[in-house]
Amino acid sequence: MTTTFITTKRTDLFHQYYSNWLIIYKEGSIRDVTMKKYRLTESWLKKLAPDLRIVDLDRIAYQKLINDYAENHERQTTMDFHHQLKGAIIDALDEGLIDRDPTRKVIIKGKPPSQKKAKYLSRYELQKLLAQLKLTEQLTMDWLILLVAKTGLRFSEALAVTPKDFDFLHQTLSIDKTWNYKGEGGFLPTKNRSSIRKIKLDWQTVIQFFTLIKNLPPQKPIFVPPKKKIYNSTVNDILERHCIKADIPIISMHGLRHTHASLLLFSDVSVASVARRLGHSSINTTQRTYLHIIRELESKDIDLIMRSLSSLLS
Missing domain, CATH: 1.10.150.130 (Tyrosine recombinase, N-terminal domain)
Structure with a gap:
C-alpha cells in the first residue's frame, strides 16, 4: 500500500x-x-x-x-x-520544523508505583509450586506452567509449541514462532531474530513430553485446542490458585520466566548463556532486567575474591 x-x-x-x-x-x-x-x-x-x-x-x-x-x-x-x-x-x-530540542533536560515524574506482584520465586518456592501441579495424562494448563518454569519461554512462545518443535534425541525444543493469543489466533513471527533458538531440556521434561505428545498432530499447537482461545489472564488465574495453595508469593506467567532466569543466574550460569536461552536481543537486555540479581552475585564474588587473596599469605 x-x-x-x-x-x-x-x-x-x-x-x-x-x-x-x-x-x-x-x-x-x-x-x-x-x-x-x-x-x-x-x-x-x-x-x-x-x-x-x-x-x-x-x-x-x-x-x-x-x-x-x-x-x-x-x-x-x-x-x-x-x-x-x-x-x-x-x-x-x-526537518527544521522546530528550532531546539524541547525534550532536553525534561524531568520525568509520575505517581508512586502500585504494589506489584513478586517478580520471581526462590528455588524452594518454585519446588513448592511445581508440587501443586496436577500433571495428568492430558495436556492441561498445568503442563504449560511446568514448561515455562523449565524453559523460561514467553507466554506467546509456549502457546506456539508444536510436537514437531521437540527433538527428543538431542533434548532440545526449537522456538521459531509465537501464537497470536491477543488476536484471532494463528502463528506469528518471534519477537526478534534472537528469539529464534533451541532450548536444552532436562531428561525428566523430555520423558514427560515424549509420552504426552507422541500421538498429536505434528504441526498443531499442543496447548491450544482447535477453534478455542487461550487467555493470559485465565492461565494467570490458574497459576495464582496454585501459588495460594502452595503458600508462596503470587506471580504471573511472566514471573515464571523471571524465576527461570534468576535460578540460572544464582546457579552461576553466565549472563550470555541466560540471554541466549531467553531469546533476548542483546546481553544488555538481560543485564538491565536482572541488574538486582547481578549486583547481588557481584557482592558474593567480591567476598570470594577477598577470601582467595587473604589465603595467599596464610
Missing part, C-alpha cells in the same frame, strides 16, 4: 504530525502489539494537547505535557510515553 504524506508546516498541530509520523516510520515496521502502544500514546497526545502546534513545542510546553500525563501514570509509564514522543520530535527537529 502506498501512503501519501502531506507536507508538514510549522503551524500544524503536533498530534497530527505525530499521527503522520507513525504511518510513515512505524506502520508495518514494528509488531502489532508495539504499534498499539504508539497508538495509545497518540490518543493521550490528542487528549492532553489537542491545540499544541509544532511551532509552539518548546521546553515549557513539552514539560507541561509530560507533567499532565504523569498525573495519571507511574514514572516508568511516563518514561515510555516520553520516549515514544521523542522519536517524532527528533525527526521534526531534523
